[in-house]
Amino acid sequence: MLRKLLCLNLLLFILCHGDILLETPFNWDKDGKEYCHGIKLTYMELKEPRIMKINAARIEVTNPRIDFYVAQADKNAGQVMEDAPKFKICTRRQTVRAFMTNARKPVSDGGLGLNVVLGVNTTAWGPWPPPLGNPYAGNLGLVVSNGKLVSPANPKRASFVIYNDRSCKLLNPNEDFDISNVYYAVSGFAQVLTNGECIGDTALHPRTGFGISQDGKYMVFVVIDGRQKGYSEGCTTKEVAQLLKYYGSWNGLNMDGGGSSTLMILDENKKLKMLNHHSGGGERSIACPFGIVLKE
16 A cells, blocks of 8 residues: 555656656545544655655644644753853753653652653754753744743744644744744744745755645645665755645745654554654754644
């Protein structure tokens, strides 16, 4: 079945000047794999314009059983980092696996008791590379977790914002951005898909992209493996936009990539499963994982 879907997907691609140009959008209803209530997954391999392994997820934002969870501020938030005094602490870095594990742990065991079923990386952070042993992250751009400010807006960083009414927007917030009606927010580098128009650079790296459908009903994640010769060589930010558009997005962001790019799910055996393959071989502790919660 997977091979049939792969062949179908490949037939939809027209390759021109190194870009991925798409004839028709991906049909989630027909070809997407039902993962759980309100969430579908798909996987694709390309050989042109280069070898790429691509995982994508579509989440029904307005589904009443779908909720969200974003990394919270560290208890030392606001303090200056001792070994990186140009930065103030926002979060304590963690892998997506640790983020999901801790969120899923029962409250009686010190966890949050949240049924987080999918996790993905989001924002870049500083200092990078971090001093040896520094567990903290700062300069995340706008991050809001359950209405609480985790990191202030950075006008140079584009943000993915979910409001209290479940509407979503991509924007470049100013430092005085009002979060009174913001439910959750995370930030990326830049908007690469704007009203269906794709832009971006030509550098090849592992990538993560966030998108929103034109009607605002769906959010889309794409994670493209890279820096792995003969396995998956990565893509450009413009290709991130093209893939987001192919998977149903109308607007989209290029998030942090490289060794941070991660897409993880809870499998049928209730075990955490990495869908992509890290370029560095191991799981990186990142500044701000983003989780999809399935409410009972």
